[in-house]
Amino acid sequence: MKIYEELQARGLIAQVTDEKEIRELVNNGKATFYIGFDPTADSLHVGHFMALCLMKRLQMAGNKPVVLLGGGTGMIGDPSGRTDMRTMMTPEIIQHNIECFKKQMARFIDFGEDKAIMVNNADWLLELNYIEMLREVGVHFSVNNMLRAECYKQRLEKGLSFFELNYMIMQSYDFYYLFKNYGCNMQFGGDDQWSNMLGGTELIRRKLGKDAYAMTITLLLNSEGNKMGKTAKGAVWLDADKTSPFEFYQYWRNVNDADVLKCIRMLTFLPLEQINEMDKWEGSQLNDAKEILAFELTKLIHGEEEAKNAQNASHALFVSGTDDSNMPSTEIKEELLVDGVINVLDLMVECGITKSKSEARRVVQQGGVLIDDVKVDSIDQNITKEQLKTGVKIRKGKKTYHKAFIN
RNA sequence: GGAGGAGUUCCCGAGUGGCCAAAGGGGGCAGACUGUAAAUCUGUUGGCAGUGCCUUCGGUGGUUCGAAUCCACCUUCCUCCA
Numbered sequence: 181m182k183i184y185e186e187l188q189a190r191g192l193i194a195q196v197t198d199e200k201e202i203r204e205l206v207n208n209g210k211a212t213f214y215i216g217f218d219p220t221a222d223s224l225h226v227g228h229f230m231a232l233c234l235m236k237r238l239q240m241a242g243n244k245p246v247v248l249l250g251g252g253t254g255m256i257g258d259p260s261g262r263t264d265m266r267t268m269m270t271p272e273i274i275q276h277n278i279e280c281f282k283k284q285m286a287r288f289i290d291f292g293e294d295k296a297i298m299v300n301n302a303d304w305l306l307e308l309n310y311i312e313m314l315r316e317v318g319v320h321f322s323v324n325n326m327l328r329a330e331c332y333k334q335r336l337e338k339g340l341s342f343f344e345l346n347y348m349i350m351q352s353y354d355f356y357y358l359f360k361n362y363g364c365n366m367q368f369g370g371d372d373q374w375s376n377m378l379g380g381t382e383l384i385r386r387k388l389g390k391d392a393y394a395m396t397i398t399l400l401l402n403s404e405g406n407k408m409g410k411t412a413k414g415a416v417w418l419d420a421d422k423t424s425p426f427e428f429y430q431y432w433r434n435v436n437d438a439d440v441l442k443c444i445r446m447l448t449f450l451p452l453e454q455i456n457e458m459d460k461w462e463g464s465q466l467n468d469a470k471e472i473l474a475f476e477l478t479k480l481i482h483g484e485e486e487a488k489n490a491q492n493a494s495h496a497l498f499v500s501g502t503d504d505s506n507m508p509s510t511e512i513k514e515e516l517l518v519d520g521v522i523n524v525l526d527l528m529v530e531c532g533i534t535k536s537k538s539e540a541r542r543v544v545q546q547g548g549v550l551i552d553d554v555k556v557d558s559i560d561q562n563i564t565k566e567q568l569k570t571g572v573k574i575r576k577g578k579k580t581y582h583k584a585f586i587n
Numbered sequence: 588g589g590a591g592g593a594g595u596u597c598c599c600g601a602g603u604g605g606c607c608a609a610a611g612g613g614g615g616c617a618g619a620c621u622g623u624a625a626a627u628c629u630g631u632u633g634g635c636a637g638u639g640c641c642u643u644c645g646g647u648g649g650u651u652c653g654a655a656u657c658c659a660c661c662u663u664c665c666u667c668c669a
Contacts, residue, residue, distance in 0.1 A: 339665070403625090412597085412615055430623080437624050464622045498623050539616080542631060546617040577617060 181452070182207040183241035189452055190445045192234060194371040194398040197381055202393050205366065209242025213366035214358050216301075216351065216373075218250035218258060219277030220266070223419035224284050226400070226409030227370060229481070232288045233447065234368060234397055239289065239296060246364050247285060247298045249278050252305030253351060259344040260331035261372040274302075284418055297362065301354050308353075317353055320386045321379070329375035348379045355380025359392050371396040400446060403438035418481050424508065425482040429490035430579070432474035440469045448476040497581050509583035512568055517586075521562035524551065531582045533574060543576055550575040 184203040187193050196202050205211040215231050217224075224232075235245040254274045257266035269277075278300065289296050326332070326348060332340060355377070358364035367377050377394035384392045400408045409416045416431050417423040423431075435443060445455050450472075458469050471491070478487035493507065510531040516522055522530075525540040528549070534540040541559050543549055549556045551563065552573050563572055568586035575581050 337665095434623060437622095440624090464624090466624075467622055470622095470624080494623080534616090536634065537636095538634060539632085543617060546630070548617040579623065 183237060186452065187234070187237065191442065192230075192397055192446055194396040195374055196395045197378070197393050198391070201391070202366065202395055205393070206238060206241065206243060211238065211243040211366045212246060212362065212364045213238065213243060213368055214246035214248050214355070214362075214364050215368045216248040216250055216253065216354065217281060218254045219274050219281055220254065220257075220269075221415075221417075222277050222280045223417040223422050224281060225415040225417050227407075229418060230397055230400060230447065231368070231370070232285065233449075233480075235296075236288055237449075244294075245289060245296045246358060246362060247289065247296065248354060248358070249281060249298065249300045249302075251275070251278055251300040251302030253301055253347060253354070255302075255306075256344065256347045256350060258347050258351075258373075258376070259335055259340060260347075260376060261334070263334050263338060265341065265344060280419070299358070299362075301350075301357075304357055305350055305353070313353075316387075317349060317356075317383065320383055321349060321352075326375075326379075331372055331375050348376050351376040352379035352383045355392065356383045356387060359384050359390070360388070364392075366393045366395065368395050368397060371399045398446070400443070403436055408435075408439070408443070420482060420486075425478055425486040426490045426493055426508070428481065429474045429478045429487070429494060432477050433470050433494060434579075435470060435473070437466050440466055440473055444469065444473050444476070448473065449480070450476060507573070507581050507583045509571075509585060512584050512586050514565075514586060517565055520565045522568075523559075524549065524556050524561045524563060525559055527563055527572075527584055528574065528576070531574060531584050533576050533580060533582050548577050 181189070184206050202211075213235075215235060217228060217231070235247070239245050251274055254269060254277075255271070257268070259265065282298070285298075291298060323345075326345065327336065329348075335344075351373075355364070355367050367380055369377055374394075374396050377396065381392045381394050384390055402408050411431065415423075416428060432443065441455070441459055444450060444458065445452075448455075458472075461469055474494075475487050475491055478490050482490075497507070512522065512527070512530060516526070516530065524544060525537045528534045528540040528543075529537055534543060540549075544556050544559050547555060547557075551561075552567075553575070563584075565586060568584060571583055571585040573581065573583055
């Protein structure tokens with residue numbers, strides 16, 4: 181099975197401009213393709229990860245990836261599929277985010293000798309001359325067409341500024357620029373990028389009379405139709421400081437039954453034969469599939485050792501309930517103790533398990549807090565210094581564990 | 588530039604002088620049931636204390652014994668006209 185067929189089998193391909201040509205180029209390692217990453221935060225997240233995986237797969241098949249960092253487009257912000265305008269970022273933040281992206285990407289993509297290129301569109305976008313740009317590029321865009329794009333639909337109801345409308349033109353210009361200067365003949369991206377990408381192929385055709393191709397990656401949606409990789413607290417980050425390997429592991433460990441196999445197929449590098457076997461699993465057996473998913477992904481992002489740690493911690497907590505070596509922990513300062521003790525509620529707030537004492541009180545009253553596996557039945561309960569010296573295991577609900585200790 | 592409408596708690600959204608820490612829904616959290624899943628049911632969802640206080644309805648002032656609610660100015664957004 182060749183790479184294009186494999187991508188298809190994994191369900192990664194959403195839309196393509198010319199299937200025959202793309203298959204031909206990709207399968208024979210003749211593609212130089214780019215994917216753009218706008219520096220919207222100081223860490224990559226799961227959505228980026230999919231794109232990076234795709235890059236890696238294609239790179240392994242002999243194609244040449246171009247990573248495009250959006251130092252210029254980030255100054256605008258892509259309005260596609262959004263209900264509100266993004267907050268404008270200062271150039272300093274953009275630069276900082278780019279640096280963070282670079283570090284994380286180097287883990288996945290081999291940038292060695294002519295194997296991959298990294299560019300920043302700030303290098304050409306920032307020095308564009310407005311009038312020249314309008315005359316050279318602007319003439320080729322029909323506002324009527326742009327507004328018809330599906331991705332602007334929501335924005336046409338709530339308002340879309342001229343500023344943001346230009347994003348599509350910038351992205352199209354990027355493709356044109358890379359085509360001309362780097363021989364980049366293909367662009368990949370999330371499915372929400374489809375219109376922007378078509379803008380690029382169209383521009384290349386009009387200006388140079390040549391064909392370039394675009395392909396989008398299926399958005400990773402759960403069975404309810406929501407984007408995956410988001411929690412109530414925000415995105416699931418790849419940066420260990422923003423989402424710890426344990427949290428990352430747990431996120432995937434807890435995906436819906438209906439979504440496990442899809443995730444394994446789309447996100448992991450496990451061979452398809454093995455995945456097809458797992459497809460037959462049902463009921464509680466899916467729990468094993470979830471473990472595999474969680475382990476494989478944690479391994480890809482944080483390395484094998486961290487993945488093992490996360491898995492051990494998870495087993496310890498949910499299966500045997502003994503080992504607490506990888507539990508998040510907080511050191512309690514001795515000044516916080518009054519008469520050698522600290523109140524449970526204060527302790528929980530101190531550890532960040534709850535946001536306020538009121539919240540802590542509620543959870544305790546609802547019977548959701550255990551200290552060293554013993555249910556706390558009074559909000560007046562105190563923890564002694566002696567207990568803290570050996571370390572206290574606090575459990576809130578089923579999934580939040582925390583260790584508090586004193587030195 | 589002109590005319591109208593809107594801004595409420597994490598989100599959506601009710602509330603047009605006291606009964607408002609503010610309906611309802613979503614989401615979150617906890618409990619039951621389970622497989623660390625889903626669905627379902629129950630409780631809870633500003634803060635600090637414990638039956639009272641403090642802060643909150645875009646912002647700043649004002650009217651009033653009392654303001655999310657009335658008035659003035661400012662601000663942001665939306666719709667229509669140019």
